[in-house]
Amino acid sequence: MTSEEKPATGTLGRAITPMLPSGKVLIDGVEYSARFKSGFVDSGDDVVVVGLDSFGLIVGKPEPQES
Secondary structure, three states, X not given: OOOOOOOOOOOEXXXXXXXXXXXXXXXXXXXXXXXXXXXXXXXXXXXXXXXXXXXXXXXXXXXXXXX
């Protein structure tokens, strides 16, 4: 995947900067500018792509996995 190709909704990644609400995420080894949809996350937190707008990716927290 190149930086011109945007990840699909539901793709998991990791915040590589604090997102207050904007920052950078790493998905499949590629860095993207992103905006957290509500609130903030710390660097190192898992994120999931929930959308895309003209400024970049929109990410949120992944749903907890049931055991």
